[in-house]
Structures are given as C-alpha cells and as structure tokens.
Amino acid sequence: xxxxxxxxxxxxxxxxxxxxxxxxxxxxxxxxxxxxxxxxxxxxxxxxxxxxxxxxxxxxxxxxxxxxxxxxxxxxxxxxxxxxxxxxxxxxxxxxxxxxxxxxxxxxxxxxxxxxxxxxxxxxxxxxxxxxxxxxxxxxxxxxxxxxxxxxxxxxxxxxxxxxxxxxxxxxxxxxxxxxxxxxxxxxxxxxxxxxxxxxxxxxxxxxxxxxxxxxxxxxxxxxxxxxxxxxxxxxxxxxxxxxxxxxxxxxxxxxxxxxxxxxxxxxxxxxxxxxxxxxxxxxxxxx
Amino acid sequence: xxxxxxxxxxxxxxxxxxxxxxxxxxxxxxxxxxxxxxxxxxxxxxxxxxxxxxxxxxxxxxxxxxxxxxxxxxxxxxxxxxxxxxxxxxxxxxxxxxxxxxxxxxxxxxxxxxxxxxxxxxxxxxxxxxxxxxxxxxxxxxxxxxxxxxxxxxxxxxxxxxxxxxxxxxxxxxxxxxxxxxxxxxxxxxxxxxxxxxxxxxxxxxxxxxxxxxxxxxxxxxxxxxxxxxxxxxxxxxxxxxxxxxxxxxxxxxxxxxxxxxxxxxxxxxxxxxxxxxxxxxxxxxxxxxxxxxxxxxxxxxxxxxxxxxxxxxxxxxxxxxxxxxxxxxxxxxxxxxxxxxxxxxxxxxxxxxxxxxxxxxxxx
Numbered sequence: 001x002x003x004x005x006x007x008x009x010x011x012x013x014x015x016x017x018x019x020x021x022x023x024x025x026x027x028x029x030x031x032x033x034x035x036x037x038x039x040x041x042x043x044x045x046x047x048x049x050x051x052x053x054x055x056x057x058x059x060x061x062x063x064x065x066x067x068x069x070x071x072x073x074x075x076x077x078x079x080x081x082x083x084x085x086x087x088x089x090x091x092x093x094x095x096x097x098x099x100x101x102x103x104x105x106x107x108x109x110x111x112x113x114x115x116x117x118x119x120x121x122x123x124x125x126x127x128x129x130x131x132x133x134x135x136x137x138x139x140x141x142x143x144x145x146x147x148x149x150x151x152x153x154x155x156x157x158x159x160x161x162x163x164x165x166x167x168x169x170x171x172x173x174x175x176x177x178x179x180x181x182x183x184x185x186x187x188x189x190x191x192x193x194x195x196x197x198x199x200x201x202x203x204x205x206x207x208x209x210x211x212x213x214x215x216x217x218x219x220x221x222x223x224x225x226x227x228x229x230x231x232x233x234x235x236x237x238x239x240x241x242x243x244x245x246x247x248x249x250x251x252x253x254x255x256x257x258x259x260x261x262x263x264x265x266x267x268x269x270x271x272x273x274x275x276x277x278x279x280x281x282x283x284x285x286x287x288x
Numbered sequence: 289x290x291x292x293x294x295x296x297x298x299x300x301x302x303x304x305x306x307x308x309x310x311x312x313x314x315x316x317x318x319x320x321x322x323x324x325x326x327x328x329x330x331x332x333x334x335x336x337x338x339x340x341x342x343x344x345x346x347x348x349x350x351x352x353x354x355x356x357x358x359x360x361x362x363x364x365x366x367x368x369x370x371x372x373x374x375x376x377x378x379x380x381x382x383x384x385x386x387x388x389x390x391x392x393x394x395x396x397x398x399x400x401x402x403x404x405x406x407x408x409x410x411x412x413x414x415x416x417x418x419x420x421x422x423x424x425x426x427x428x429x430x431x432x433x434x435x436x437x438x439x440x441x442x443x444x445x446x447x448x449x450x451x452x453x454x455x456x457x458x459x460x461x462x463x464x465x466x467x468x469x470x471x472x473x474x475x476x477x478x479x480x481x482x483x484x485x486x487x488x489x490x491x492x493x494x495x496x497x498x499x500x501x502x503x504x505x506x507x508x509x510x511x512x513x514x515x516x517x518x519x520x521x522x523x524x525x526x527x528x529x530x531x532x533x534x535x536x537x538x539x540x541x542x543x544x545x546x547x548x549x550x551x552x553x554x555x556x557x558x559x560x561x562x563x564x565x566x567x568x569x570x571x572x573x574x575x576x577x578x579x580x581x582x583x584x585x586x587x588x589x590x591x592x593x594x595x596x597x598x599x600x601x602x603x604x605x606x607x608x609x610x611x612x613x614x615x616x617x618x619x620x621x622x623x624x625x626x627x628x629x630x631x632x633x634x635x636x637x638x639x640x641x642x643x644x645x646x647x648x649x650x651x652x653x
Contacts, residue, residue, distance in 0.1 A: 038425050043563070088619060094366065095618050097428060098574050101567050102614030108564075109607040218563040222436045225429040229422075260444050267437045270430065271413065275420040 005134045012129070012136045014251045015144030017262070021250075022147040022243035023206070024220040025227030026154065027199030032228055033235035034171045034191045037086070037096040041104035042224055043217020045196055049074045049203025050212055051111065054120050057207075063125055067204030071197045078196025082189050090188065104217070112214040119212035143205055147243070150198065155236055163190050222263065226270040232282025241281040246270075305496060307503030309362070309511060311580045311630060328488050337480045344484045345552050346592050347491045351545040353572045353588035354494055354581060359538035360570075361578035362502060364514030365531060366424055369431030370542050370569055372438050373410055375560040377402040377543025378550035379442070382461040385551070387451030394468040394475030399547050406543025411536040418528045418535070435561045442558035460557025467551045487548060494541070498581055510534055564607060571614045577624025586626055 028042045039045070053070030057063055081103065089095045126138035158164035169177040170184045178184050202220075210216060230246060231238030249269045254262025277283050306313040312321070332340055356370045385398035413434060417427055446457030453461055467483055468475040478486060501507050512520040513527055521527045550556045559565055572591055576583030591610065598606045621628045 032425075036425075038429055085615065085619070092622060093425060094428075095622055097366075097368075097425070098570060099615050099618040101570065102611040102618065105564060105567055105607045105611030105614070109604060109611070113604050113608075215563070218436060221563070222433045222440075225433045229426050229430055229433075260440060263440060264437060267433055270433070271416045274422045274426065274430070275416045278420045278422045278426075 016140035018247035019144035023202035031195035040101040043221035045199040046203035049200030053204035070204035071201035074200025075197035232280025234282035355541035366428035369435035372435035373539040374546035377546030381547035402547035407540040410539030439561035583626030
C-alpha cells in the first residue's frame with residue numbers, strides 16, 4: 001500500500017509541476033517560436049489573466065467561464081501592446097526585450113496603484129482527491145490535464161486553421177511566406193494575441209492557487225523562462241518535452257529538498273542542459 | 289590627472305584613452321571632464337553630509353552601469369542578471385565583513401572575497417553558457433532567471449547564519465561594516481566624506497581604466513565579437529574564452545560595486561536581486577546609449593536622482609516613470625539619448641568627428 005501511495009504522490013506532484021511549467025511557458029513559447037521575440041512582460045500578462053479572472057468570478061461568472069474571460073481580456077491587451085509597441089520593433093529583437101521589460105514595470109506599478117497590494121482571491125474548486133492515507137487537491141490534477149488540453153488546442157490551431165498554416169510558414173521562412181502573399185505583419189499580430197490568450201488562461205488557472213499581487217508574475221517567470229530555454233523554438237514538442245522533463249526533475253527534488261530545492265533544481269538542470277543541447281529539445285527533434 | 293608630466297606624457301595618456309570605441313576624444317571633452325571631476329572633489333565643501341551620502345551611492349550605481357555597458361553594450365552579451373552578481377558581491381561582503389571585522393579590524397578581505405566569489409560564480413555560469421554556445425536571447429533570459437532564483441533563495445534564508453552573519457530572509461543582513469582604510473590593527477573606518485572621496489576616486493579610475501581597455505587591442509576584439517561572432521572565430525580568436533573572460537570580469541566589477549553598496553548602507557536585502565532591481569541597470573544603459581560609457585554614467589546618475597526625488601515626494605509612480613522612459617527611448621532613440629544628442633549637436637556645429645559611426649553596424653543579432 002505504501003508503495004502505491006508514494007507512486008501516486010509522485011505522479012500527482014509530477015502532473016501539477018508539469019501543468020505549472022507548461023502553462024507558464026506555453027504563451028511565451030508560442031510568441032518566441034513563431035516571432036522569435038521574448039516578451040519580458042510575460043509574467044504581467046499572467047497577472048492580468050489572474051486579475052481579470054478574479055474580477056469576472058467576483059461578478060458571478062462560474063470559474064471556467066471566468067478563466068475564458070481572463071484569457072480573452074489578456075488577449076485583447078496583448079493585441080493593443082502588439083499594435084502600439086511590438087510591431088515597431090520586429091527586426092530589433094533586443095529592443096523588444098527591453099521595451100517589454102519597461103512595460104512590465106509600468107503594469108506592476110499601475111496594478112499596485114489601482115488595486116493595492118492584494119486582490120480578491122478565488123477558493124480552490126473540486127475539493128480533494130483521497131486514496132488510503134494520501135490526499136491531494138483535485139484542482140492540481142485538473143491543472144495538469146488542462147495543460148494537456150491546451151497543448152491539443154494549440155496543435156489544432158497550428159495545423160487546422162489558415163492562421164496556423166501562415167504562422168508556421170512565417171516561422172520557417174518569412175521572406176518566402178511574404179512573397180507567396182502571406183501578410184506576415186497580420187500573422188505576427190495574431191500570434192502575439194494568441195500567445196497572450198494562452199498566458200491569460202494560465203493566469204486564470206493559477207488564480208485559485210496563489211495570492212493575487214501585482215508582482216505575482218515574477219513567481220511564474222522563472223518557470224516560463226526555463227521551459228522555453230529547455231524547449232527551444234519548437235512550440236509544441238519543445239515546450240511539452242521541456243515541461244515534462246523539468247517536471248521529472250522538479251518532483252523528486254522538491255520531495256527531497258522542499259519547494260525551494262525544486263526550483264533551484266530547475267535552474268541548475270537548465271544550466272547543465274544548455275551545455276549539451278544549446279537549442280534545447282527542439283535541437284534534438286528538428287533536423288535541418 | 290592629465291596635467292602630470294610634460295606635454296609628451298599627456299599625448300601618450302590621451303593615446304591610451306582615446307579611440308573610436310568611446311565617445312569624447314576632443315580636447316574640449318577632456319576640459320569638460322576635468323571640470324566635472326574637479327566639481328566632484330570640491331562638492332563636499334558645498335553641501336551637507338546627507339547629500340554626500342546619497343551621492344556616494346549614485347557613484348556606486350554608476351560603477352554598476354559601467355560594468356553592464358562593457359558586457360552588454362560593447363561585447364554584446366545580454367547579461368540581464370548583472371544584479372545577481374551585484375547582489376552576490378554585496379552579500380559576500382556582508383557575510384565576510386561581519387565575520388572578520390572583529391578579527392582583522394578591516395574590510396579589505398571582505399572586498400577581495402566579494403570580487404573573487406562573483407568572478408568564480410559568473411565564470412561557472414559563463415562556462416555553461418558560452419561553451420554550450422547558446423544564442424543571445426537565451427543568455428538574456430537565463431541570466432535573469434539566475435537573478436530571480438537568487439532572490440528566491442535569499443528570501444528563504446530566515447534564521448540562516450553564515451559565519452557571524454545572520455542572513456535574515458526578507459529582512460536582509462544588518463550591521464555590515466563600513467569601508468576601512470589601511471590594514472590589520474591600523475585599519476580606520478571611513479566617515480561619510482572619506483567614503484565619498486574613495487568611491488568617487490574608484491568611479492573615475494574605473495571609467496578611465498575601461499576607456500583604456502576598450503580602446504586597446506582587446507577592446508577591438510570585444511567589439512568584433514559583438515559585431516560578428518562567427519567571423520571573429522574564423523579569424524582565429526577563441527570567442528568562447530574571450531566571452532567568458534569579459535563576462536566574469538564585468539561580473540566581478542558588479543560584485544565590487546555590490547560590496548561598496550553593502551558597505552555604504554551597512555545593509556543588504558534580497559530585493560537587490562528582484563525583477564525590478566534587475567531592470568534598473570538595463571534602463572540606465574539603454575537610455576544612456578549602450579555602446580558608450582559616458583551615456584550609461586549620465587543616465588544612471590540622472591535617473592537615480594529623479595527616482596529618489598519621486599519616491600521622497602511619496603508618489604508610487606517611480607516605476608511607471610522609469611518604465612515609460614525606458615519604452616519611449618527604445619521606441620524613438622534605439623541607440624540611446626546621449627548618442628542621439630551628440631549626433632544632433634555635431635550636425636548643428638559640424639565639428640568633432642571623432643567617431644565614424646557609419647562603419648559600425650547595429651549590435652542586434
């Protein structure tokens with residue numbers, strides 16, 4: 001019984017770490033993979049998702065609906081940011097990095113001024129999952145499964161829609177895509193908005209598990225960064241593989257050394273991995 | 289400084305300090321420089337100790353700005369976690385300083401330890417990054433992730449003691465000794481004015497030293513790496529090693545600044561490695577102009593003074609101001625404000641062509 005219990009404990013923990021890493025990283029990875037830019041305000045996009053989810057939930061919308069509202073609000077915000085800021089810097093990668101960093105400072109402080117230090121929390125739904133002496137929050141399992149669902153959804157968007165086809169074309173060869181009539185500017189705009197929606201949904205999903213503060217984004221940004229570094233430019237396989245393999249490291253590390261140990265292990269693993277796989281998991285699966 | 293020795297000595301010194309890699313190669317610039325430095329050194333007679341104390345810290349930040357300008361602006365390594373090394377230097381100085389002050393009576397060992405520890409730590413990280421040949425953007429997010437994880441670790445150090453120092457988690461390390469001069473039993477702790485002079489002297493020395501470095505052969509190789517890494521490698525340079533050296537030495541300089549900062553405030557806490565703190569040096573260098581030394585210096589001083597004023601009038605808008613300046617400069621003056629002003633001024637006056645900007649291309653990868 002004890003063996004089954006500890007295996008269950010491991011699997012549930014793995015699922016929840018995998019979910020957190022994948023959700024935190026997916027929006028960033030979509031934008032990075034297709035457009036080649038890193039959104040340094042990514043943590044604040046997650047924060048906006050969490051806050052708007054909380055507002056919608058407070059207005060009486062059920063949690064699932066509230067999370068959708070959070071995703072769409074963040075997506076709309078991302079669209080505005082792309083039009084005002086990002087599109088002026090498509091060919092200046094480092095400038096997009098620093099400009100979005102400036103944006104992150106503004107957003108954190110603006111939310112602090114508008115809403116104060118903390119914000120309305122959402123109770124954790126679904127209760128607990130019980131097996132013999134072992135119990136876990138059902139919601140954390142749902143989190144991991146939702147992450148899998150979002151991967152499937154993103155896969156569908158990139159393979160089944162015209163936008164997805166054009167986005168992949170723009171990623172592989174921008175000039176060729178343009179000469180074949182793809183409006184890459186529009187594709188990038190939609191990509192940034194799509195990545196923002198994913199970040200917003202992630203924020204909404206994280207909202208019940210954390211205290212909503214203006215700086216909550218920095219709680220997730222390390223997870224997002226290491227997932228993208230280990231994953232590389234391949235949005236789906238890279239991010240999925242990175243979240244899974246980092247989860248496999250973080251789970252035993254946090255069981256042995258606590259939460260902090262788990263997070264330090266994430267960073268150390270990432271630093272070790274880049275020595276052998278500078279392009280991350282994408283470098284293994286993509287042959288060119 | 290330049291008026292020591294005959295005209296031959298001045299010419300030789302100017303030869304070392306000047307070149308197309310730094311702004312300000314005219315005689316007029318050096319007169320201006322001497323006036324500013326002269327003012328820095330008579331300033332203590334014109335103002336009160338509080339203002340001196342505040343300015344001492346600005347000078348420390350300016351050293352940090354210089355370290356980032358060299359590694360990011362000149363070498364093209366996107367070290368966005370320079371504050372990790374600044375903080376590591378500060379914590380090392382605090383821990384060693386508190387532990388040894390009773391034994392040795394001075395802080396020389398603590399300063400040395402701060403530099404050595406940051407150089408070693410950054411060399412370890414740099415080894416994995418540069419010998420793994422990861423690309424530019426990855427360096428940016430990885431170094432920032434290191435700083436943020438450092439912050440996480442430091443926050444959880446409540447009730448942790450290293451040597452005689454209590455790390456204190458979020459509350460930080462208190463009771464860090466001030467800088468001392470001399471060694472062993474002859475060590476003298478420095479007062480506010482003496483510390484001001486020492487840090488001012490260190491700042492001027494760092495600036496001139498980095499100018500000599502950047503205009504030397506090694507400086508040209510660093511620029512070559514920034515402009516075209518592959519081509520530099522083809523020409524026979526060991527780019528990985530050179531990047532590693534540049535990365536760890538500038539991190540050591542940041543660690544040194546961190547030690548000065550800890551000694552200045554007798555205090556250090558984990559916010560120094562947080563996300564906001566990490567962005568601040570990036571803002572100075574971006575706003576000032578990342579391929580100059582003088583730009584980040586001016587921007588660091590100006591933006592720190594403005595931030596201090598904004599926070600003393602009790603507004604919560606400091607970060608909004610900094611962020612807005614940051615975004616606007618990136619949008620409209622991608623090369624930074626100081627180079628833009630210099631270019632405008634030269635256009636108008638039509639002289640002082642000491643840098644041929646048309647030969648250099650953008651640093652972007």
